[in-house]
Amino acid sequence: MQTLHTIADFRRARGKVAGDLGLAPTMGFLHEGHLELVRRARAENDAVAVSIFVNPTQFGPAEDFKEYPRDLDRDLELLAKEGVALVFNPSPEEMYPPGHGTGIDTGPVSAPLEGSRRPGHFRGVATVVAKLFNIVQPNRAYFGQKDAQQVQVIKRMARDLDFPLEIVAVPTVREPDGLAMSSRNIYLDPRQRVAARCLYRGLTLAGERWAQGERDGGALRALVNETIEPEPLAAIDYVSVADVETLHELEGAAGPAALVSVAVRFGKVRLIDNVVLGGV
Numbered sequence: 001m002q003t004l005h006t007i008a009d010f011r012r013a014r015g016k017v018a019g020d021l022g023l024a025p026t027m028g029f030l031h032e033g034h035l036e037l038v039r040r041a042r043a044e045n046d047a048v049a050v051s052i053f054v055n056p057t058q059f060g061p062a063e064d065f066k067e068y069p070r071d072l073d074r075d076l077e078l079l080a081k082e083g084v085a086l087v088f089n090p091s092p093e094e095m096y097p098p099g100h101g102t103g104i105d106t107g108p109v110s111a112p113l114e115g116s117r118r119p120g121h122f123r124g125v126a127t128v129v130a131k132l133f134n135i136v137q138p139n140r141a142y143f144g145q146k147d148a149q150q151v152q153v154i155k156r157m158a159r160d161l162d163f164p165l166e167i168v169a170v171p172t173v174r175e176p177d178g179l180a181m182s183s184r185n186i187y188l189d190p191r192q193r194v195a196a197r198c199l200y201r202g203l204t205l206a207g208e209r210w211a212q213g214e215r216d217g218g219a220l221r222a223l224v225n226e227t228i229e230p231e232p233l234a235a236i237d238y239v240s241v242a243d244v245e246t247l248h249e250l251e252g253a254a255g256p257a258a259l260v261s262v263a264v265r266f267g268k269v270r271l272i273d274n275v276v277l278g279g280v
Contacts, residue, residue: 001080003087007135010088014137017085019046023138025129028052029069030078033173033181037142038082040170049086049136050079056092057103058124069183088136095131103127106153107160112247113149113240113261114272125150126157133163141165146172146180148259148274149247172273178204180273192266195233199262202227202239203275206260210277217241217250220260228264237263237270244276254278 004010014021022041026034041048052075059065072089079087103123110122133141143151151169158167173181178200179193188196202224209223220241228234240261241250250258257278264271 001076001084001087003076003089005089005091006094007090010086010135013086014049014135017047017049020139021045021085021136022048023051023132023136023141024048025051025053025132025141025143027054027068027183028075029071029183029186030075031173031181031183033144033146035078035082036173037144037170038079038084040168041140041142042083044168045140047085048083049088049138050084051088051090051132051136053088053090053095053128053132055095055124055128057096057127058121060118060120063118064184069186088132095128104130104157104161106157109156109245109247110149110153112242112249113238114263115149117237117263122150122153126153129154130157130161130163133158133165138165140168142168142170144172145169145276146182146273148261148276152245152247174200180271182271184269184271187269188266192233192269195231196264196266196271198228198231198234199264199271199273202262203260203273206241207275207277210258215254216252217254217258218252220254220258224260224262228262233266235265237265244278 002013004013022045024037024041038048054068056065104126106122106126115122155167177197179196205227206220206224221239224239228236242248242259244257244259259274259276261274
């Protein structure tokens, strides 16, 4: 496994990789969710590249860029065990040299949900992902379904800008009690960690109600709210029942599929999760 820190070095190494290359973009502090991206990429490609880059442009002024967990040595050890060929670990200065000013407007799909709560977030995400696509030149790129809106933003960007690669969404990996794996889970204290189970309970109940024939977006939204609200440590940011592709909120009868997503704070820790209902 080679670990490269500059764009020039990575491009030289990439030129020596034969066959299809899969990319798993990450911000490091890897967990089983990230490793599942790597395993899926390894199963579907001749070689795998992983980027480890905590991207400053997708964090707002009051967000946790400086405190975001980092452990590069541990990450590299895990990736070596998974048979990764190339790791790209650039500095912020390498990715955004002096004078860098170009960004990507990701359009209406980035406006609701996370986009409305975190202005500029998806511009930062789309810009860094576009740069990674140009640097790595992957045949396929792998993203976790836990960040459902991010997946739709990147799919739209790749389609609109004609990137010659496939975007693969990998199902959310969960803890035994259902909590979606996230690098931020480490910040939860023991009481918050127990309380956070309410997210998956709410999403699971929505899935059960959908299976029983419920299609009303408002009713599903209310069910999830009513499941999470009684938890005293949970502060709901949003509960959404939306069209899977456009992310427009569904009122009245939903179509063949819906995305139920939540953002909830437990103290200073903000967690997101989602489930896709129906035929997608």
